[in-house]
Amino acid sequence: MTDKKKPLVVVTRKLPDVIETRMMELFDTRLNPDDLPLTAAQLQDAMAIAEVLVPTVTDRIDRALIEAAGPQLRLIASFGTGVDHIDLKAARERGIIVTNTPGVLTEDTADMTMALLLATARRVAEGERLVRSGQWTGWGPTTMLGHRISGKRLGILGMGRIGSALARRARAFGMSIHYHNRRRVHPELEQELEATYWSSLDQMLARMDIISINCPHTPATYHLLSERRLKLLRPHCYIVNTSRGEVIDEVALTRMLSKGEIAGAGLDVFEHEPAVNPKLLRLDNVVLLPHMGSATIEGRIDMGEKVVVNIKTFTDGHAPPDRVLEALL
Template sequence: MVVTRHLLPSIEARLGELFDATFNQADLPLTHEQLVAAVQEADVLVPTVTDRIDAELIAAAGPQLGLIANFGAGVDHIDLAAARARRIIVTNTPGVFTDDTADLTMALIIGVPRRLREGTALIRRHEWTGWAPSVLLGRKLGGKVLGIVGMGRIGQAVAWRARAFGLTIRYHNRHRLPQAIETMFGAEYVEDLDTLLRDADIVTLHAPATEATRGMISAERIASMKPGATIVNTARADLIDYEAMIAALESGHLGGAGLDVFPQEPKVDDRLVALPNVIAQPHIGSATVEGREASGEKVIANIRFWADGHRPPDQVLEGLF
């Protein structure tokens, strides 16, 4: 087994006890050549979102590779069709980061309209001259429309939190949720994404990156949004045309953005860093001790089930093996 990134010590210790595991103590993303070497020798690969497991890499795998036990819920960095063709089982760790990501999303939903980045910068520059009735005026949340794009586990967790702040919840999803769930969250379904984007004061993205969703927040759709609207993205950078978003932020059409994901991580565009109305975080949506530990435990459980000849509980390619 090859584990591509440094995990929590308790998880690595357990993996080392149970399996013949090789760890990445440097905790830098493996190069393509190192990943090729790993899949040619390992029977189990434990990758993360920083590893591109594409068709070329899977084609280079040795016949012994039987399981890709992903650390994390998202699997858009893995070519699932190529894995299926090679009869390699893919598992993930769903559910463990739901609350953590929703908490960070809510922090951005609050922080951008209330200009928390600008206030913090003012204090750190020692330029604050005291309370004043017209300084750093933000926007209140109560009564504003929150548009949630993608109403899965995380989208629903955000809706639950946002309702307590008096936000009006509207959502767009591939399929409408049952009425009972809509009632629980006080959420209104909007079938047309363009309508949702035009009406929302704050848009938060919680869709996976697929062929259907990549670039869905396009230049045209950003232009159609309300002047002063906010975009929050803790999902995948591929969902947004970042060039168009930056232009809209610089022009003042968008009021701000809260971002935890970027197109060329770990690089962050200097224009985003310079904008005072952007709160940028280093992909920390799942960065809690509890969440990372729970994800590691799911990885261990999936490997143990597979090693014992059983179907892993979190198999992604359900029904195909």
């Protein structure tokens, strides 16, 4: 792909106008102006003609689709950080490079995680619903009591870019930082955050006031918070998840929330999204958001710019800067 012909790029969802315009200038680009998720059949058609596919998290690029792709497809430049929607092994076997857009969503997602943490502990969404319902009768000394977060122990599951950014915010709110990670972070970062490392996830879970899920979804993290581990949490503990719904056993979580075995949850992601467990919808102690943790205009443009750079670098015959390697996940 080193000739001068513009590569055929198929984009599966509507991207910011400035990004789509740049793609039209640089590549032979097919856009999705209706922004409706492509069906499996439509994805297969796209992959039959595309030299570069630009999917998003809503596109399940499984082995069957990859094996049915045309021989000209050499790059999947995903618009997003997570790559659990792409069968990386199948792509590697077909010689298809996969890239993502790391780093640009760190601050946005950390902001939303902190917002969910506060909203859950202080019952913000529940209070807002009370006012809108017309049933609020005025201030009372025991009305809508939540919990202060200052002095509470925050357990971060996954101390990567987002986990570290969250820790900095939580420190400013007077929280005590704890974390579990595949690898202990650099001593300087640990010292900066005054963070306590737990090699045992079970031991950390049993001692925290709030748990934040910030690890990626991989085969190793599927239902990492299983029913057994959820039962280790203390009844006053809150859970916040802005990572992937599959990391938590959602059925067990819902059951425990309904029984008061966990104090509450703030969820921006769901195990079978966009479907949401109907039982979750009926719980007042849960804040539910539509996977909007990274949804800022600035963040989406930054993501798109990374996609453009990855495609341009690859089509110019160089290694794209954000290539995803299975061994690093």
